[in-house]
């Protein structure tokens with residue numbers, strides 16, 4: 001297990017620096033013109049399809065999708081730079097986040113030619129949105145225990161069961177579902193699972209909202225009652241679902257969204273300090289420094305992933321440390337606004353802090369809990 005020395009990554013290429021500058025200029029214009037208001041947890045909660053399409057018009061969606069499928073054939077590190085800047089600005093990314101982050105790469109890795117031609121162009125134009133259907137009421141960390149069943153029928157499959165905590169399912173077009181396509185064999189629990197691409201307007205689907213304690217509605221429970229999925233919408237190979245799902249986890253766990261969910265709060269604290277509304281606090285600088293160190297680690301994992309090197313443990317470390325830092329930002333902000341007055345210029349910070357505190361429990365759960373990830377790290381160190 002190793003991270004590349006920081007110095008190796010501090011010098012971004014001139015092309016990446018130019019791209020970063022372009023994204024920053026775009027963000028400044030957007031904020032100035034009221035295109036968006038920086039928000040906490042923007043990649044999960046801030047759904048704005050018009051903004052997604054403005055990004056697409058700049059070529060910043062589907063960046064790593066090949067040109068022949070409507071994408072831009074750019075590198076994973078270029079996408080990293082664009083998403084990092086957008087996340088740091090608290091831009092509304094939720095509509096396209098799942099499609100752009102993982103469905104595009106998954107279709108390139110496991111999808112058929114027909115699936116790629118049908119779905120990838122719309123992902124790159126910001127018109128095709130996906131939700132993820134992995135967790136079930138009794139299956140979260142132990143995903144091999146999923147009970148949603150796929151039964152073979154003429155020309156396709158019938159799916160029956162339910163998925164829970166599905167962010168954005170009520171607004172998405174498609175759903176990528178992990179289902180048991182062969183009976184559970186207790187000796188080989190990871191066998192017999194398959195992935196299906198399911199149209200969310202299919203007959204037999206019932207999407208019910210779950211409202212979070214911060215009042216937001218992004219979660220849903222999705223019920224399937226004999227939902228027909230054509231053979232052409234099996235993703236990858238029948239029975240390979242587990243292998244396919246786990247092969248993508250390092251991408252999902254080590255990205256900048258695992259450290260930047262609350263950075264808009266930190267930026268607001270910095271602005272309030274500059275205005276003189278908050279007393280200078282060395283902890284603010286220390287926290288920015290932590291985020292910069294995590295940035296280096298995240299880039300190091302991204303670099304390893306793009307050269308095909310295994311990085312499960314490193315990705316797990318980034319997620320554990322990154323999501324803990326996101327929570328610590330919420331706490332730091334809450335201490336800094338705790339004793340103010342109503343007219344002290346901190347109303348915006350107070351509002352963002354309240355959202356951050358209520359979102360905090362989710363940071364260390366989504367994408368694999370920190371307890372599970374510590375197990376991954378321990379195994380990597382040969383401790384378990």
Ligand SMILES: Cc1cc2nc3c(=O)[nH]c(=O)nc-3n(C[C@H](O)[C@H](O)[C@H](O)COP(=O)(O)OP(=O)(O)OC[C@H]3O[C@@H](n4cnc5c(N)ncnc54)[C@H](O)[C@@H]3O)c2cc1C
Pocket residue numbers: 044131132133134135136137138139140141142164165166167361362363365366367368369370371372375
């Ligand atoms: C904000 C948010 C968005 C999400 N979006 C989606 C989504 O879009 N699609 C989707 O499918 N899912 C989504 N999830 C679900 C998420 O993946 C699960 O919550 C997560 O995998 C944990 O599963 P669980 O909730 O069933 O908890 P459980 O697995 O029941 O775990 C409960 C507790 O026990 C601990 N635990 C469990 N097993 C072990 C073990 N072996 N060793 C040590 N500790 C253990 C866990 O760490 C946790 O603290 C989302 C979750 C959140 C919070």
